[in-house]
Amino acid sequence: MELNGLLWEQLQRNTTPNCRNLSELKSNKAIFVCHHAPVPCQIWFSCKGCLIRTRSDEIGSHLAGVVPLSSKTNKVTSFLQHHKEDADKDVKITVSEFEENMVHGQNLTHSMTGDGSSLYLPHSMTGDGSSLYLPSNSQDSPFSSSVDFLGDKLEVKGRIDNQSECAIIDAEKSKQRQTEEPVRGWRGDRDMLETYTAEASETFYLKEINSRSYMEDLLKKQRQELEKMKNKHNQIVKELQLVQNQKLSLERKFMENCSTEEELEEKILQAVKLLISFKGKRDLLWKEQERALRESHKFQKMVKEDVCAMHVSHFFDISFSEIIEATRTFDPSMKIGEGRFGSVYKGIIHHVKVAIKMLPSCGSQSDSDFEHKAEILSRVRHPNLVTLLCACTESRSLIYEYLENGSLEDHLAGHLKSRSLPWQLRLRIASEICSALIFLHAHKSSIVHGNLKLSNILLDANFVSKISDLGIKNFQNDENPYGKNDLEASIYLEPEYVDGRHVTESDVYSFGIILLQLLTARPASSIIRDMRCAMEVGNVSTVLDHSAGDWPLEQVTLLAFLALRCCEENRLNQPDLVAEVWPVIEPMRDLCTLSCLGSTSSRLDLTAQQRIPSNFVCPIFQEVMKDPHIAADGFTYEGDAIKGWLNSGHKTSPMTNLQLDHCDLLPNYALYYAIQEWQQKS
Numbered sequence: 001m002e003l004n005g006l007l008w009e010q011l012q013r014n015t016t017p018n019c020r021n022l023s024e025l026k027s028n029k030a031i032f033v034c035h036h037a038p039v040p041c042q043i044w045f046s047c048k049g050c051l052i053r054t055r056s057d058e059i060g061s062h063l064a065g066v067v068p069l070s071s072k073t074n075k076v077t078s079f080l081q082h083h084k085e086d087a088d089k090d091v092k093i094t095v096s097e098f099e100e101n102m103v104h105g106q107n108l109t110h111s112m113t114g115d116g117s118s119l120y121l122p123h124s125m126t127g128d129g130s131s132l133y134l135p136s137n138s139q140d141s142p143f144s145s146s147v148d149f150l151g152d153k154l155e156v157k158g159r160i161d162n163q164s165e166c167a168i169i170d171a172e173k174s175k176q177r178q179t180e181e182p183v184r185g186w187r188g189d190r191d192m193l194e195t196y197t198a199e200a201s202e203t204f205y206l207k208e209i210n211s212r213s214y215m216e217d218l219l220k221k222q223r224q225e226l227e228k229m230k231n232k233h234n235q236i237v238k239e240l241q242l243v244q245n246q247k248l249s250l251e252r253k254f255m256e257n258c259s260t261e262e263e264l265e266e267k268i269l270q271a272v273k274l275l276i277s278f279k280g281k282r283d284l285l286w287k288e289q290e291r292a293l294r295e296s297h298k299f300q301k302m303v304k305e306d307v308c309a310m311h312v313s314h315f316f317d318i319s320f321s322e323i324i325e326a327t328r329t330f331d332p333s334m335k336i337g338e339g340r341f342g343s344v345y346k347g348i349i350h351h352v353k354v355a356i357k358m359l360p361s362c363g364s365q366s367d368s369d370f371e372h373k374a375e376i377l378s379r380v381r382h383p384n385l386v387t388l389l390c391a392c393t394e395s396r397s398l399i400y401e402y403l404e405n406g407s408l409e410d411h412l413a414g415h416l417k418s419r420s421l422p423w424q425l426r427l428r429i430a431s432e433i434c435s436a437l438i439f440l441h442a443h444k445s446s447i448v449h450g451n452l453k454l455s456n457i458l459l460d461a462n463f464v465s466k467i468s469d470l471g472i473k474n475f476q477n478d479e480n481p482y483g484k485n486d487l488e489a490s491i492y493l494e495p496e497y498v499d500g501r502h503v504t505e506s507d508v509y510s511f512g513i514i515l516l517q518l519l520t521a522r523p524a525s526s527i528i529r530d531m532r533c534a535m536e537v538g539n540v541s542t543v544l545d546h547s548a549g550d551w552p553l554e555q556v557t558l559l560a561f562l563a564l565r566c567c568e569e570n571r572l573n574q575p576d577l578v579a580e581v582w583p584v585i586e587p588m589r590d591l592c593t594l595s596c597l598g599s600t601s602s603r604l605d606l607t608a609q610q611r612i613p614s615n616f617v618c619p620i621f622q623e624v625m626k627d628p629h630i631a632a633d634g635f636t637y638e639g640d641a642i643k644g645w646l647n648s649g650h651k652t653s654p655m656t657n658l659q660l661d662h663c664d665l666l667p668n669y670a671l672y673y674a675i676q677e678w679q680q681k682s
């Protein structure tokens with residue numbers, strides 16, 4: 001290929017894939033162009049987009065390293081700058097030549113081409129990717145051809161400049177992007193580092209706050225503990241001072257006790273001497289006792305009636321003045337009860353403690369009728385019936401024996417409930433009540449009590465039960481039916497009681513209620529319903545009064561069933577006391593007799609089951625006296641009991657609460673010998 005003027009040539013050739021290893025041209029066409037092209041022409045040789053060789057107009061033919069066209073932007077920029085400079089140089093040369101030809105009239109075309117051939121520019125120089133073909137016509141005017149060539153040359157230069165500027169701008173943008181990418185990555189790393197630093201700082205700040213709060217709490221607790229220790233120290237110091245003061249007082253007391261001990265030792269020596277002398281006197285008294293016992297046997301045959309019968313025969317009919325004297329003119333402090341049938345006072349008549357029942361006005365009842373009824377009641381005697389000792393016709397008063405331990409109601413539901421009765425004693429009381437009812441109903445005229453309730457069951461010093469208010473309805477007016485307005489008595493009355501007349505079944509119904517109360521200590525109003533519910537579920541122990549001790553469940557269940565039968569509303573369904581009730585209660589009484597009564601309130605043992613004369617029992621100890629002494633109030637007490645009473649500072653009588661005239665005691669030898677004889681006989 002021949003080139004005229006400045007020739008740009010770019011050749012493509014097909015060679016082996018490893019273009020980077022090529023250092024020489026192997027294509028014949030490329031070798032020809034490289035050797036025959038004009039010297040001003042700069043020729044680039046490429047293979048598959050890679051520049052493998054160039055030929056410069058200044059240096060000549062030289063080899064260039066294989067460099068990728070798209071590898072480095074700086075190389076492209078230098079190439080374009082160099083290409084621009086070469087183009088400017090060629091343009092200058094062409095302009096100068098054009099001026100010379102204009103002067104000398106030479107053919108510009110001939111000087112540019114030399115052989116009238118056309119000029120061919122590579123497609124990379126045209127800006128649109130096409131090759132620039134400049135035709136050469138030797139026949140044209142030299143000026144027109146030169147001018148046309150110059151214009152084309154300038155146009156090519158403008159295009160090259162534009163392409164160079166675009167390449168430079170693209171190279172700068174590429175370089176800027178390459179520069180911004182690490183900057184952007186560095187900024188992202190810096191932001192991430194700042195984020196991590198902020199999170200770490202916040203975590204550390206929170207830890208510091210928690211640590212500070214914990215230290216403040218710990219400091220506060222330590223200060224509180226320090227305050228407590230200071231207070232405790234001050235308290236210990238005060239206690240130490242108190243202990244030191246106590247120590248001094250105890251030392252003084254110790255010295256006093258030492259002196260007291262010496263005095264007591266001397267007294268003990270004196271007491272030993274007295275004891276020796278008392279032993280001698282005791283021997284003499286034993287001898288006198290034996291002699292007195294022999295004499296008492298002589299009087300034993302003469303005694304045929306008990307003490308109570310003697311009192312009745314002596315003072316059955318007393319005057320109203322004696323009643324006033326016994327009750328201290330009806331002093332309220334002597335009143336022990338009050339009910340529908342009058343007030344009850346305690347008093348002393350003929351040195352015997354009695355209970356005086358003042359009946360209300362009896363209306364048209366004559367003195368003879370009152371005396372007759374009282375005499376009949378005094379003849380009804382049973383160990384479990386309160387004995388009517390005498391009566392006062394003038395004041396319509398009935399005088400009974402006094403029972404110290406109150407009523408059964410007081411022990412089960414009253415002020416003596418704290419002194420609970422043991423179950424053995426309760427079963428024995430049930431047997432005693434049953435025995436008294438059998439005795440009353442077995443009489444020819446079938447005596448009916450008609451007012452049987454807990455308040456009418458009294459207990460003596462040995463907790464022997466006795467029924468009171470027997471026949472009291474006989475002293476009541478006929479116009480006022482019995483129990484019509486008495487709510488307490490109506491609970492114990494059978495539902496069929498409507499006409500005011502009592503029969504033996506009425507007492508059986510009342511006995512059933514009392515029996516249930518002995519087992520449960522519950523009010524009579526709901527006791528039947530409670531016991532029936534317990535029997536239906538088969539658990540009687542839930543309603544028993546456990547303060548009485550461990551009940552024998554087998555016997556108690558049988559007794560509860562019997563009590564419910566007694567409380568039947570239909571009289572025909574009630575059991576017979578003799579045929580059905582007594583055979584069940586009597587073995588239980590024997591069981592109670594053989595069982596040991598552990599209750600200290602009863603003070604009973606096996607010998608206490610016997611009927612003890614009331615004048616043999618000490619009013620204070622409630623025991624049979626062993627050393628009876630008579631005090632200034634006329635009552636006989638156990639020697640140790642009355643001495644302890646007086647030595648404790650009391651100056652009044654234990655029985656009457658009156659001031660004693662003196663504190664001297666007189667041994668009651670007659671009562672002492674009587675007790676000894678009674679004990680030998682029993």
